[in-house]
Amino acid sequence: MSADGLVVVRRPERTLFILGCVAMACAALFMLIDVGGQWDFVLPFRGRKLATALLVGYAIAVSTVLFQTVTGNRVLTPAILGFDNLYVLIQTCLLFFLGSGAVANLDPRLLFGVEVLIMVAFSGLLYWGLFGGARRSLHLVLLTGVVLGVLFRSLSSFLQRLIDPNEFIFLQDRFFASFNNPDQELLVASFLVTLGVSVVGFRMLRTFDVLVLGRETAINLGVDYQRTVALILVLVAILVSVSSALVGPVTFFGLLVSNLSHALVRTYRHALVLPAAALVAAVALVAGQVVLEHVFAFDTNPRVIIEFVGGLVFITMLMRKAPG
Amino acid sequence: MIEAKNVTKRYGTALVVDDVSLRLPVGGITSIIGPNGAGKSTLLSMISRVLPMSSGNVLVDGLDVVTTPGDVLAKRLAILRQDNHLTSRLTVRELVTFGRYPHSKGRPTVKDQEHVERAIQHMGLEALSARFLDELSGGQRQRAFVAMVLCQDTDYVLLDEPLNGLDLKHAVSMMKQLRTAADTLGKSFVLVLHDLNFASCYSDHLIAMRDGKVAFQGRSEDIMRPDVLRAVYDLEIAIQHINGDWIATHYR
Numbered sequence: 001m002s003a004d005g006l007v008v009v010r011r012p013e014r015t016l017f018i019l020g021c022v023a024m025a026c027a028a029l030f031m032l033i034d035v036g037g038q039w040d041f042v043l044p045f046r047g048r049k050l051a052t053a054l055l056v057g058y059a060i061a062v063s064t065v066l067f068q069t070v071t072g073n074r075v076l077t078p079a080i081l082g083f084d085n086l087y088v089l090i091q092t093c094l095l096f097f098l099g100s101g102a103v104a105n106l107d108p109r110l111l112f113g114v115e116v117l118i119m120v121a122f123s124g125l126l127y128w129g130l131f132g133g134a135r136r137s138l139h140l141v142l143l144t145g146v147v148l149g150v151l152f153r154s155l156s157s158f159l160q161r162l163i164d165p166n167e168f169i170f171l172q173d174r175f176f177a178s179f180n181n182p183d184q185e186l187l188v189a190s191f192l193v194t195l196g197v198s199v200v201g202f203r204m205l206r207t208f209d210v211l212v213l214g215r216e217t218a219i220n221l222g223v224d225y226q227r228t229v230a231l232i233l234v235l236v237a238i239l240v241s242v243s244s245a246l247v248g249p250v251t252f253f254g255l256l257v258s259n260l261s262h263a264l265v266r267t268y269r270h271a272l273v274l275p276a277a278a279l280v281a282a283v284a285l286v287a288g289q290v291v292l293e294h295v296f297a298f299d300t301n302p303r304v305i306i307e308f309v310g311g312l313v314f315i316t317m318l319m320r321k322a323p324g
Numbered sequence: 325m326i327e328a329k330n331v332t333k334r335y336g337t338a339l340v341v342d343d344v345s346l347r348l349p350v351g352g353i354t355s356i357i358g359p360n361g362a363g364k365s366t367l368l369s370m371i372s373r374v375l376p377m378s379s380g381n382v383l384v385d386g387l388d389v390v391t392t393p394g395d396v397l398a399k400r401l402a403i404l405r406q407d408n409h410l411t412s413r414l415t416v417r418e419l420v421t422f423g424r425y426p427h428s429k430g431r432p433t434v435k436d437q438e439h440v441e442r443a444i445q446h447m448g449l450e451a452l453s454a455r456f457l458d459e460l461s462g463g464q465r466q467r468a469f470v471a472m473v474l475c476q477d478t479d480y481v482l483l484d485e486p487l488n489g490l491d492l493k494h495a496v497s498m499m500k501q502l503r504t505a506a507d508t509l510g511k512s513f514v515l516v517l518h519d520l521n522f523a524s525c526y527s528d529h530l531i532a533m534r535d536g537k538v539a540f541q542g543r544s545e546d547i548m549r550p551d552v553l554r555a556v557y558d559l560e561i562a563i564q565h566i567n568g569d570w571i572a573t574h575y576r
Contacts, residue, residue, distance in 0.1 A: 222398025
């Protein structure tokens with residue numbers, strides 16, 4: 001690597017290192033603040049919450065960055081394809097047809113498995129729309145996704161109006177992001193699924209980089225474009241399922257994390273962008289949780305904090321017209 | 325050799341490329357000329373598998389471009405299209421290094437780096453190699469993309485309007501560089517060109533398209549004739565023989 005090449009490559013790695021340190025500091029703060037002597041209770045309890053936050057942050061960050069690479073657009077997130085509206089619809093349907101008692105008694109892992117299957121099937125449908133028909137247009141598929149998203153949301157709100165108000169409150173609880181009630185078995189299952197996705201993704205990191213150059217250049221360079229896009233959509237669907245199952249839909253967060261990490265590391269290389277995004281997500285979620293627990297004393301929802309801070313940062317970025 | 329057999333592209337009822345069969349000669353520069361909407365770029369895109377065909381097939385050294393794995397073709401044939409939009413910030417050197425992807429799969433070796441340096445030199449981009457692409461002018465960016473395609477080191481290089489956005493000096497130097505690459509490295513170039521005189525002066529073979537069909541093909545002196553060009557462009561074009569080149573004067 002020549003000297004001027006190093007200038008470009010070295011800075012993102014340093015940024016990554018700093019991000020890693022900040023993330024560890026946040027995690028330590030979260031684990032150790034106000035322990036009050038009850039170590040054997042507090043540490044596992046907080047450890048579970050921390051693990052949930054890290055896993056969710058990772059899933060949202062990676063799915064959004066990959067999705068944006070595929071679409072070649074920094075404002076799109078999986079939400080625009082209706083992914084999290086579909087999640088809400090699945091939950092609403094379950095409650096509508098089975099009732100809250102039955103849903104509460106269901107094995108969360110079984111629920112999770114069904115959810116992942118439906119989400120992947122949905123991404124398969126989108127893929128078919130992308131490459132199966134005569135017109136092969138990403139924009140057409142995105143438009144379809146937007147329309148389907150509205151359909152899912154309308155169906156959900158229709159069903160929600162029909163159900164008992166008490167059931168509705170039960171349902172609403174599930175949609176608001178919270179790290180306070182992670183189910184341990186679900187957590188382990190999610191972790192294993194995420195690990196599997198990561199192993200597949202890790203082997204394709206350099207292929208993701210080529211996709212940044214756009215469809216035609218990627219094809220020219222010998223990437224099997226359709227297969228790669230299909231695979232990424234499946235990975236994204238699985239990761240969105242993981243984060244939705246653990247804490248419900250937190251859509252805006254992915255947009256924030258992805259843009260922040262691109263602005264911080266300023267490189268096309270996914271080997272750097274993806275870890276950066278995961279670390280930014282970890283910092284935001286864990287620090288948000290610390291502020292929530294110790295400043296607001298659980299008085300507010302973490303989503304409120306994340307979206308408040310995220311919104312501010314995002315508007316600032318838009319106004320600065322941050323390149324990349 | 326690149327061989328197209330009954331290649332057709334249809335959008336609904338509109339026939340953009342109409343049953344084209346042709347063999348592109350090995351070595352040298354072949355230029356495709358013709359009016360707007362003649363199907364030149366569409367044909368080039370189908371030959372390079374970037375755009376699916378409605379019917380027909382294309383063989384590159386006997387390999388069918390539709391069924392052959394993309395990474396095998398990427399070592400034989402390179403394509404550069406007109407609009408290259410990027411969402412990420414890349415330096416010139418990073419972009420050119422991508423040209424080695426078919427060979428290195430993203431882990432460039434010392435030998436790959438040598439190819440990169442040679443391509444950067446060949447396109448005169450040494451001073452710009454650490455600059456970001458979005459900080460360059462359109463012409464400089466165009467040269468960077470051409471360097472990437474040359475770096476791919478394929479026998480066949482397909483360029484869709486490589487002179488787009490280049491000033492006179494850089495247009496001439498681009499054509500000279502392609503000519504040198506064709507003569508010294510034995511590569512085959514297929515270009516879509518709008519400038520008749522550049523096509524005439526630098527090409528070994530001209531293909532004139534009109535209404536989705538190949539209307540004429542041959543050497544410069546066969547194509548650069550008023551009767552042929554009138555049939556292609558619907559325009560009276562006088563031809564002068566100046567210093568051994570056939571020059572069209574179509575400005576008034």
